[in-house]
Amino acid sequence: MVGRDLCAALEMREEHVVAVTKTALDITDAPAVRDVFRRAMPDVIVNCAAYTKVDDAEANEHLATAINGSAVEFLAGAANDVGALLVQLSTDFVFDGLKRTPYEVNDPTSPLSAYGRSKLIGEQAASRAQKHVVLRTAWLFGVHGPNFVEAILNQIRKGTNQLRVVHDQRGRPTYTPHLADAIIRVARLAHADEDARGILHYADNPECTWFDFARAIVASAGADTTVIPVPSSEFPRPAIRPAYSVLSTERYQRITGVHSESWEEGLREYLLARG
Numbered sequence: 001m002v003g004r005d006l007c008a009a010l011e012m013r014e015e016h017v018v019a020v021t022k023t024a025l026d027i028t029d030a031p032a033v034r035d036v037f038r039r040a041m042p043d044v045i046v047n048c049a050a051y052t053k054v055d056d057a058e059a060n061e062h063l064a065t066a067i068n069g070s071a072v073e074f075l076a077g078a079a080n081d082v083g084a085l086l087v088q089l090s091t092d093f094v095f096d097g098l099k100r101t102p103y104e105v106n107d108p109t110s111p112l113s114a115y116g117r118s119k120l121i122g123e124q125a126a127s128r129a130q131k132h133v134v135l136r137t138a139w140l141f142g143v144h145g146p147n148f149v150e151a152i153l154n155q156i157r158k159g160t161n162q163l164r165v166v167h168d169q170r171g172r173p174t175y176t177p178h179l180a181d182a183i184i185r186v187a188r189l190a191h192a193d194e195d196a197r198g199i200l201h202y203a204d205n206p207e208c209t210w211f212d213f214a215r216a217i218v219a220s221a222g223a224d225t226t227v228i229p230v231p232s233s234e235f236p237r238p239a240i241r242p243a244y245s246v247l248s249t250e251r252y253q254r255i256t257g258v259h260s261e262s263w264e265e266g267l268r269e270y271l272l273a274r275g
């Protein structure tokens, strides 16, 4: 989902992009990783590859850790080998969600799920690259992958009259083309300037609950579906989600001089793109 929007955003800016699919490169294959980057000699490596099936990760933690954790060590090694900046995407799921004010970049991590633990190992692995950025983000929606907006639209298309949506989890929905712009902005700065490296957060504004987000989707789609707020205990799932996963984008704003974009605007663009 992110990788395809990032490639589109880079191509629009006429940057030279080498886009590598999973078929062309399995990032858990260390020699293949080294060879690909020795051939491409990039200035920046952005890792959009991940094991993202959050619930399945509970039963497959070994595989999730191999892809989200150990493979990032190979990427960090490759980045050092060719002198590139490594941009590693990470997640709000590295936090436990017990705070009630936005998570700052240096707040202690304490993942609740196998996916969160595997991504945290990936963050630590990325920090072995001499030049690196760990860019945490959250609640993504974009046209190139399954996401919450599409799930709600599917229910509307099916003619569902009532939707029950959790109201006790807060976060910041983020439109993937907005994240792509943020990645490019951060990569340019961090490539040149050491002070722009390390951990950063990017998420769209404003914060809300899944219930608020669902209501906005229903309204934007012009549907008359009723959205009913329910506690997350009504939908038990294998992986525990953080109740409060609002990321503070203060460091991102300070470094780039740019505010986060609006997910409401992103939602309008998404609906236009979906037609």
Ligand SMILES: NC(=O)c1ccc[n+]([C@@H]2O[C@H](COP(=O)([O-])OP(=O)(O)OC[C@H]3O[C@@H](n4cnc5c(N)ncnc54)[C@H](OP(=O)(O)O)[C@@H]3O)[C@@H](O)[C@H]2O)c1
Binding pocket: 001, 002, 003, 021, 022, 025, 026, 027, 028, 047, 048, 049, 050, 051, 052, 067, 089, 090, 091, 092, 119, 137, 138, 139, 140, 141, 144, 145
């Ligand atoms: N989606 C969200 O809400 C969200 C929130 C916070 C952070 N993030 C982070 O943002 C990043 C991008 O997420 P996304 O939603 O764009 O994920 P995505 O759509 O699931 O894309 C991840 C891609 O990685 C590929 N992949 C899996 N294992 C691989 C391997 N061993 N080698 C190479 N490629 C492999 C997947 O292929 P297959 O599908 O064929 O396995 C998939 O194409 C990830 O780091 C994710 O953790 C996502």
